[in-house]
Structure formats: C-alpha cells, structure tokens
Amino acid sequence: MGQVRIPDAAERALSYPHELSGGMRQRVMTGMMISRSPDLLIADEPTTALDVTIQAQVLELLLDLRRRNQMSLLIITHNLGVVAEIADRVAVMYAGSIVEQADVFDLYERPLHPYTRLLMRALPRLAKGEGRLETIPGNVPNLVDTITGCVFHPRCPQRLPVCAVTVPRARPAGPARQVACHLLEADPT
C-alpha cells in the first residue's frame, strides 16, 4: 500500500471501504494488481476516482513497471486525457466494435472515423460562458438491439446509404492504422 500512496497505511489496512475516499479505494485496487508483477497488466479505468496529481503518479508507476518488467499495458478508459498521456496505440470502440486503431499522435491529430472525430470535439476545452459543448446526436444503442450495417450509422452525420446495409470492414489507412468506415473506402484521404 505504500507504493500506491495511502496515507496512514497501517491504520487504514483495517478500514472499511466506505470509510476510504473514492481515490483511496482506487489506489488499494492498483496496489493489489501490481503486487503480482504480471507480463500483461489490464487496467480498466485505473485512475477514474483519483485527483490528477495522484493520477499522474499512478500513470508514472504503470509506465515505470512497464519499462522495468517489460510488461505490456492494456488500458481501458474513457478519459482521453489519460490516453494522450500514456498510450502508444489506441483502439476506439463503439457499441462492441473497434471502429478505429491508430498511433496515439495520428488519432488525436487526424481522427478518421466520424465517431472518433466527434469524441475529440466533445471534450470540454472552453470556459463557462464560452459556448456549448458539441455532442453526438442520439444515444449509444442498447447492445441487445441488432444494428444492420455500421454500428455507428444511426448517429453518424456523414452516413451514406451503404452504411445502413453493409458492415464496413477494417481496412488499413496508413502505417499501423485501421479504420472501419465506408467513407474511407469511397474516398481514401
């Protein structure tokens, strides 16, 4: 528990979870995972409840473990800040499908899938009163509904007739990059 920075660790080891702050609970979990020095560490939202200084320490810790133990890291998160901070490669999932895979720099600087582009634009980068955030029309589909064609087409502002009919296959779009979108098949940019 020392490694993941729990103050008063000795006393706290006897605490009940509800007495720990959200952040402490998260750090205890991380401590439990890394105590087993794995080859692959899958971290599902490893820093959600943490303040950003401790988040930075946890990310640093993960990167350090990776370097020292040659460990691979698979990070699952909806925090695009964390992804930008730590990932080499990124896969973007929507409703159960990977719609785009790219090097982290390409993804942020040149998102190709319409869903990725909209996600990047929905990030709050404004101050209060400077305008509304962009949103993606509609809602994430219920996974029990079967969608024909592209999973994103019901919400896609750029959909083509083909999108409702055929599932786009993932195709290469540059080095180490794959995008599953009919737009790119029609017009490779």
Place this chain on the structure above:
Amino acid sequence: MTALLTLEAVKKYFPLRPGLLRRANRYIRAVDGVSLTVAQGEAFGLVGESGSGKTTLARLIPRLTPATDGKVVYAGQDLARASGREVTRLRRQMGIVFQDPASSLNPRATLRKSILRPLELDGIRGSEARERLDATVALVNLGAEVLDRYPHQLSGGQQQRASIARAIVLRPQLLILDEPTSALDVSVQAQILNLLQDLQGEIGLTYLIITHNLAVVRYMSDRIGVMYLGKLVELAPAAQLHARPLHPYTAALLSASPPANPRLRDRKRYPLAGDPPSLIAPPPGCRLHPRCPAAVDRCSREEPQLVLSGPGRQVACHRWEELTLTAVSREDRPLRVHER
C-alpha cells in the same frame, strides 16, 4: 449578490475506531475549518486532492453528516440550530447528484417511482405529482418511454439524467454535484454538462460541483475552491485560477491535469514531492510544506491563513506574493516527435 450558502470554519472529524491503536482522541480530520460563501445563482467548483474532504464537505451541507464544529448557514438559517422539521424543509431545497447514479436510484424501483419518491415524501400526489414528473423529465431530456424501466436497463447517461431529475423534482435552489460525469464517456459527459448549464438558466439553480476533471470544472464554474488535506487553500474566479494559480498546490494540480494532447505529454510539471500525508496527524505549519517545492522555514512552523490576494481571490500561502506560478501553458510547449 446574495449568499445562498455560507460555511463558517466548518470541521468534520471522524473518530478512529476505538481499539484500533488503543490511543484515545485520534481523529481523521476530513474537513478542518473551511469557510466559504456560495452566492445565489452561482456555480461554485470544488477541486482538490483525493481524500481532501470534498465529499464530506458536500454531505455536511444538507446535514447528511453533522458537522463537528463550525456553522453551515443556508438561506439565512443555521442548520445546526434548526429543528428537525426545519432541517427537513431546508433539505428539500437542496438536491444531490453523486458520481454513481446507482446510489441515488433504487435498483428495484422504476425510474417513475424513483423520481416520484421525493414528491411523495413532500406530500405531493395525484395529478400534481404527475405534472411535476412530466415537466422534470422533459427538462432533463429523458424520453417518457424509459420511465417504466429499471436503472439496470438504462445507459449510464440515462441513469445520470434520471438522478438529476430526482434531485431537481422538488425545484431545489441548490444542486450539489459530486463527480457527476466521471463515470460517463466523453460524449455523454458533454450532453450532461450542457443539460446542467441549461438547467441553471431555466430554473435558476445554484451549483456546488465537485470534480477531479479540471476541464469540466472550468467549463462549469464561476468560481473555484481548491482543497488540500481538509483545508481550502485557494479560492478564485475560474478563469483567473486557471491563468494564474497563486497556491503551489493549485499549480501542481493544473500542471498534472492531462490536456488531451499527446504532444504535451512531456510538458513541464510543477511536481509535489513524496506522498499525501496523514489526516490523523497532519504536518504542522502549512499542510503542504513537506511536499512543496517552494517551502521555506516559516512554512513548517506557521500555518498560513486564507487571505485576500485580489478582488474575489483568496489564498493560504506565506509566499504567494513572491512566487510566480504561471500555469503551465498548454500551447507554448515545443512539439516533440514520439520515440518508439
């Protein structure tokens, strides 16, 4: 500017369980003398270290937890002195939304039931209750078709809309939002933040919003308070806090906040040394001093008080006038080509 909420030197100490260390009088000082005022119609953001007492502070306001010391004054009424009936009445003027919508929605009740519940407790039934339900559901853009579903049948965004609906169905003046979007993905977060901003205009809400996401707090707040280890260390209008933090902890927080741009991953940070210290025996003097890069002798001896540092700004640091902690700017960092 009328104050809706005033906290005066509020404290919350949790006793350590007896027998744990067999030493008496040991407390977790979760909130240790916080004073602040939230104006009617204002959006006040609260940020800070994990475990610095933000959630505890939020729970003290409607007296979900009684304060150990200090005063909570809401709409001119001292909550500690109010009678049980008064507290109930005041509580109805406050809504709370938590990070985990599951904690404000009953998993075994339909949304309709969950949202009607506060009305019921308030003695509002029948057609009036139905009208209020419909109006509230429309305000949060929740489709009427989901009202007869259970929480587990909804997406995270729908659940959070439902818990906002429940929190505002009695038309409170104050809405306390504790990490309202941290369980949501970016696109749903944007919808909820837009909704909250619309609601503020439409029904004149006052917000106390707690979050670790500094981009969210900047987008949502007029003023921001920064907490470290049970204390408020800085208070400023949102734009000024981001442009020019005065407290080293604020600077550390801002520079650690990931800017969602991989080119900035090697930006200059303002790092804090070591670990977060104990809340049971907090460091003497300034609580940040063992970790503060700017600490001098005085910091370990004398506790800095929150002082006025400019119009609408307060800071608790002995050195605020000497330090220049310009926020680590996002744009002026050199681009760097990633090495594999």
